[in-house]
Amino acid sequence: xxxxxxxxxxxxxxxxxxxxxxxxxxxxxxxxxxxxxxxxxxxxxxxxxxxxxxxxxxxxxxxxxxxxxxxxxxxxxxxxxxxxxxxxxxxxxxxxxxxxxxxxxxxxxxxxxxxxxxxxxxxxxxxxxxxxxxxxxxxxxxxxxxxxxxxxxxxxxxxxxxxxxxxxxxxxxxxxxxxxxxxxxxxxxxxxxxxxxxxxxxxxxxxxxxxxxxxxxxxxxxxxxxxxxxxxxxxxxxxxxxxxxxxxxxxxxxxxxxxxxxxxxxxxxxxxxxxxxxxxxxxxxxxxxxxxxxxxxxxxxxxxxxxxxxxxxxxxxxxxxxxxxxxxxxxxxxxxxxxxxxxxxxxxxxxxxxxxxxxxxxxxxxxxxxxxxxxxxxxxxxxxxxxxxxxxxxxxxxxxxxxxxxxxxxxxx
Numbered sequence: 001x002x003x004x005x006x007x008x009x010x011x012x013x014x015x016x017x018x019x020x021x022x023x024x025x026x027x028x029x030x031x032x033x034x035x036x037x038x039x040x041x042x043x044x045x046x047x048x049x050x051x052x053x054x055x056x057x058x059x060x061x062x063x064x065x066x067x068x069x070x071x072x073x074x075x076x077x078x079x080x081x082x083x084x085x086x087x088x089x090x091x092x093x094x095x096x097x098x099x100x101x102x103x104x105x106x107x108x109x110x111x112x113x114x115x116x117x118x119x120x121x122x123x124x125x126x127x128x129x130x131x132x133x134x135x136x137x138x139x140x141x142x143x144x145x146x147x148x149x150x151x152x153x154x155x156x157x158x159x160x161x162x163x164x165x166x167x168x169x170x171x172x173x174x175x176x177x178x179x180x181x182x183x184x185x186x187x188x189x190x191x192x193x194x195x196x197x198x199x200x201x202x203x204x205x206x207x208x209x210x211x212x213x214x215x216x217x218x219x220x221x222x223x224x225x226x227x228x229x230x231x232x233x234x235x236x237x238x239x240x241x242x243x244x245x246x247x248x249x250x251x252x253x254x255x256x257x258x259x260x261x262x263x264x265x266x267x268x269x270x271x272x273x274x275x276x277x278x279x280x281x282x283x284x285x286x287x288x289x290x291x292x293x294x295x296x297x298x299x300x301x302x303x304x305x306x307x308x309x310x311x312x313x314x315x316x317x318x319x320x321x322x323x324x325x326x327x328x329x330x331x332x333x334x335x336x337x338x339x340x341x342x343x344x345x346x347x348x349x350x351x352x353x354x355x356x357x358x359x360x361x362x363x364x365x366x367x368x369x370x371x372x373x374x375x376x377x378x379x380x381x382x383x384x385x386x387x388x389x390x391x392x393x394x395x396x397x398x399x400x401x402x403x404x405x406x407x408x409x410x411x412x413x
Contacts, residue, residue, distance in 0.1 A: 004126045009081030012102045012111035026065035038098045051076045078103050086269035089262040115258040122233035127268045136227045140254035144325035149213040166243040166257035170216045176250045179218035222247045267319025267342040281317045287324035307365025314372040316344040339364040
């Protein structure tokens, strides 16, 4: 890994906002809204006890606002100040958090480093091959979850985990992009006071029964196809957003999120040269629910490991991204699986649609293996043609004097 990678200590926010373990949820929500943050470290006698996140609160929306935050804590990754950007990126992606605490040798809290901190530094990072970084459509995930502007906010609560990953595009009746809605926007109605005065009639409508257009932020931040990921990262930092939409004819086609940029960092930081090992490949899976069957996840892991071994015979893989997108219909169980494979020789893509999830993953890996094999054979053929084209040049360098001697001997005979 390059020695010039910045560390967590270089990019972290020192003296972050914190909470005592006995603080109420209402105080946590107030700090999150005022500071536009998603995670807050929780301390117990000046030592880190855990983190409270916007998602952990939203998943328990029925909890009273007076509930202590210590009942909703999650265990975050403990990041050392010497950890490099690729190491921090991998930990944040593995845990699904937007930020993680940076701790000292005694477990004391030194600061917090977030995805936003890394994306802000992205254009200046010493990423291997940065002279030929991909464009947004090569890295961005598919825009599979859309929200109609006239939908009720109640429908978003069931998708809070996906909403935490990146905002959803909001479209009108003609499918044109008109805005975006994220978990912060939803928070404006999740805990909106609904109590009326003593003489007011009782409210019969929930705060969630409002249309998405009333809470979405507009206009959405967009980029055209062909935009460099470095330029998209700069735009994210300038507009203070966690994602941008790739549009075509005013319609969102893909979503470039902070997680996609972190995945690119992890994939590009893998060692180059030597023997390809499956253990060196970073695998990122999105779209599956957190409550997915462990046996199913184990089977997917087995298929991926076996497929990567076959791919490694032809090319060195560094990053594999799998995105599962269930179709919005109750009549079938179809879903689309999209794969993106980063290698030393370029990026390969494949997709599969059907009802059998495991068959889709297996078919994707077979297609990626075939693409890698074809690329290797094409490279070999090009090398053989280059050697053949160099052969006539070698014949032209024949010694003229030797050729004359051979002709005189032939005449004498």
